Amino acid sequence: MQSGTFHSTYAGDMALRPYWPMRIRIILIIAILLLFPWFGNRYWLNLANTIGIAAIGAIGLNVLVGFTGQISIGHAGFMAVGAYTTGLLAAHAGLPMWISIPIACIVAAGIGAIFGMPSVRLKGLYLAIATLAAQEIIIWFLTKGDKFVQMATGDRRVVFFGESLSIPPAANSLFGFALKGNNDFNFYWVIMTCLVLTVLFVSNLFRSRAGRAMVAIRDQDIAAQVIGVDLFKYKLLAFATSSFIAGLAGALMAHYRGIISWERFTIDVSILYLSMIIIGGLGSVSGSIYGAAFMTILPALLSNVSRAASGFMPAFANYLPYIQQGAFGLAIVLFLIFEPEGIVKMWRNLKDYFRLWPFSY
Amino acid sequence: MADRNGASMPEAQMQIDGIGLSFGGVRALSGITFNIYPSTIQAIIGPNGAGKTSMLNCISGLYKPQQGQIRFEGRNLIGLAPHEIAQLGIARSFQNIELFRHMTVVDNLMLGRHVHMRGGVLTGGLYWGPGQREEIAHREAVEQVIDLLEIQSIRKKTVGSLSYGLQKRVELGRALAMNPRLLLLDEPMAGMNSEEKEDMARFILDISEEQRTTIVLIEHDMGVVMDISDNVAVLEFGQLIAYGTPAEVKANPAVVAAYLGQEHS
Numbered sequence: 001m002q003s004g005t006f007h008s009t010y011a012g013d014m015a016l017r018p019y020w021p022m023r024i025r026i027i028l029i030i031a032i033l034l035l036f037p038w039f040g041n042r043y044w045l046n047l048a049n050t051i052g053i054a055a056i057g058a059i060g061l062n063v064l065v066g067f068t069g070q071i072s073i074g075h076a077g078f079m080a081v082g083a084y085t086t087g088l089l090a091a092h093a094g095l096p097m098w099i100s101i102p103i104a105c106i107v108a109a110g111i112g113a114i115f116g117m118p119s120v121r122l123k124g125l126y127l128a129i130a131t132l133a134a135q136e137i138i139i140w141f142l143t144k145g146d147k148f149v150q151m152a153t154g155d156r157r158v159v160f161f162g163e164s165l166s167i168p169p170a171a172n173s174l175f176g177f178a179l180k181g182n183n184d185f186n187f188y189w190v191i192m193t194c195l196v197l198t199v200l201f202v203s204n205l206f207r208s209r210a211g212r213a214m215v216a217i218r219d220q221d222i223a224a225q226v227i228g229v230d231l232f233k234y235k236l237l238a239f240a241t242s243s244f245i246a247g248l249a250g251a252l253m254a255h256y257r258g259i260i261s262w263e264r265f266t267i268d269v270s271i272l273y274l275s276m277i278i279i280g281g282l283g284s285v286s287g288s289i290y291g292a293a294f295m296t297i298l299p300a301l302l303s304n305v306s307r308a309a310s311g312f313m314p315a316f317a318n319y320l321p322y323i324q325q326g327a328f329g330l331a332i333v334l335f336l337i338f339e340p341e342g343i344v345k346m347w348r349n350l351k352d353y354f355r356l357w358p359f360s361y
Numbered sequence: 362m363a364d365r366n367g368a369s370m371p372e373a374q375m376q377i378d379g380i381g382l383s384f385g386g387v388r389a390l391s392g393i394t395f396n397i398y399p400s401t402i403q404a405i406i407g408p409n410g411a412g413k414t415s416m417l418n419c420i421s422g423l424y425k426p427q428q429g430q431i432r433f434e435g436r437n438l439i440g441l442a443p444h445e446i447a448q449l450g451i452a453r454s455f456q457n458i459e460l461f462r463h464m465t466v467v468d469n470l471m472l473g474r475h476v477h478m479r480g481g482v483l484t485g486g487l488y489w490g491p492g493q494r495e496e497i498a499h500r501e502a503v504e505q506v507i508d509l510l511e512i513q514s515i516r517k518k519t520v521g522s523l524s525y526g527l528q529k530r531v532e533l534g535r536a537l538a539m540n541p542r543l544l545l546l547d548e549p550m551a552g553m554n555s556e557e558k559e560d561m562a563r564f565i566l567d568i569s570e571e572q573r574t575t576i577v578l579i580e581h582d583m584g585v586v587m588d589i590s591d592n593v594a595v596l597e598f599g600q601l602i603a604y605g606t607p608a609e610v611k612a613n614p615a616v617v618a619a620y621l622g623q624e625h626s
Binding site for chain 2: 010011013201202205207209210211212215219220223225226227228230237240241283
């Protein structure tokens with residue numbers, strides 16, 4: 001049993017992983033991340049990549065909802081901005097992704113800040129409805145964008161967005177090196193690097209001045225103002241940071257899948273991301289990852305189970321898709337009832353149990 | 362009027378001039394005029410609903426009075442946003458504790474350093490380098506406040522889990538971490554037992570004497586007010602009915618009438 005840890009420097013006391021068991025754990029996780037692609041098959045790599053992208057998106061949403069307390073149901077819209085910006089740059093300007101993805105993130109951050117402006121006056125559910133506008137306006141623009149371009153150019157044959165946008169494989173290059181061969185394997189490294197950088201950035205942000213100001217706005221906005229936090233500035237910064245990360249997730253998805261359409265970014269997706277961070281743990285970076293993993297693995301698991309079940313229960317085969325959806329909903333409800341603070345809290349309880357064992361009373 | 366050393370008063374640090382505030386038809390404050398002098402403890406007293414907290418809210422920019430001026434070190438505060446007023450060096454604590462409940466004590470106090478720090482999203486997110494140096498420098502300032510208020514043992518505790526008295530102390534600490542030139546305390550001793558009150562009174566006197574911070578104090582405990590304050594302003598129904606040293610105010614018949622009621626003949 002651990003009796004205490006004593007730090008002799010402020011830097012040590014303020015470290016992200018102040019205790020040695022945490023450092024060992026992080027090294028183990030990195031080792032698993034490095035070894036996984038050499039053993040996993042395409043199915044597992046695809047699943048890992050999907051989780052990675054979802055985790056980046058969920059961390060982005062958690063910056064805004066979990067840490068800053070501004071509810072947003074427009075997250076998929078900001079992901080769409082990232083996906084389409086990089087898609088258009090790759091398809092029409094021929095830019096490689098290591099240039100177009102950063103541009104996409106910056107554009108998403110700008111759009112996010114613009115749609116974050118109502119947060120100055122609106123809170124809670126009212127703000128949620130205002131972000132719904134962002135969601136709908138962005139999707140509307142993506143479906144109708146070609147009409148504007150055709151009107152502007154006077155040429156009815158111009159197709160910019162189309163029904164779906166294909167990204168030329170040539171765009172998938174990093175600093176001049178083309179990513180060829182096994183797409184899942186290559187993108188595993190790109191996605192996991194982005195995920196690790198996002199995790200580091202966001203963890204650092206919330207142990208320093210700007211991030212603290214955002215959490216202060218969530219906990220007590222009047223007191224935050226009175227100690228000198230400019231509410232407008234930090235709410236917009238939270239929107240911009242969150243959308244930047246959402247844009248990254250969207251852009252990675254665009255290049256990984258090679259084809260994008262607005263249907264991947266509807267309000268269902270926004271709500272899916274909200275449920276990821278609620279189930280994983282609001283205001284927690286690791287919780288976002290757990291939530292993303294849970295919400296990606298559970299449907300995959302359920303569809304595997306139902307496929308297996310249809311073998312020996314052919315009578316049920318027609319109903320299995322519905323049972324699958326019902327089970328998904330039930331799992332979420334049970335989660336919210338038994339651990340409303342999310343997976344991150346369950347993990348903490350488990351750790352406490354073993355740390356205090358055998359004196360866990 | 363004299364400060365605690367008996368010297369004659371220098372120029373006022375804050376001039377409150379004809380403040381009038383109303384909510385719809387309700388007049389919360391009318392024609393409030395008094396001065397606050399540097400390095401003194403200025404008490405504001407009055408029955409419930411007299412407008413004491415409204416007065417503080419006007420100073421810290423949460424309410425915008427319709428009439429009058431508040432000048433702090435020569436600068437008019439009316440129309441400034443609360444965070445701009447904080448940047449001028451005015452800190453406050455609230456009547457109902459308004460701490461950041463889910464953060465640790467250290468993080469709450471570090472937020473008090475917000476106005477003195479520069480780091481933004483990028484320096485914070487990249488952290489190693491200038492961000493970390495700034496955090497460490499200000500952590501040292503925070504540790505001094507922790508020492509002064511004797512809260513070393515709870516520095517890593519989440520504020521929401523602390524007792525009421527400690528939360529009040531942390532809230533004072535957060536205001537102190539701002540290194541304010543003017544400190545507004547709204548009932549810092551409400552709901553405390555006599556031992557906690559004594560501690561709090563001692564902290565307030567320490568701050569006043571060691572850091573020469575001007576303190577504006579709203580308090581219901583007349584014993585404390587009369588003991589530690591240099592000047593007292595008495596409000597009733599949104600009007601200033603008396604102003605002076607504790608002894609002068611105690612002898613003022615209007616004050617006695619406000620507190621004890623008046624005999625109707």
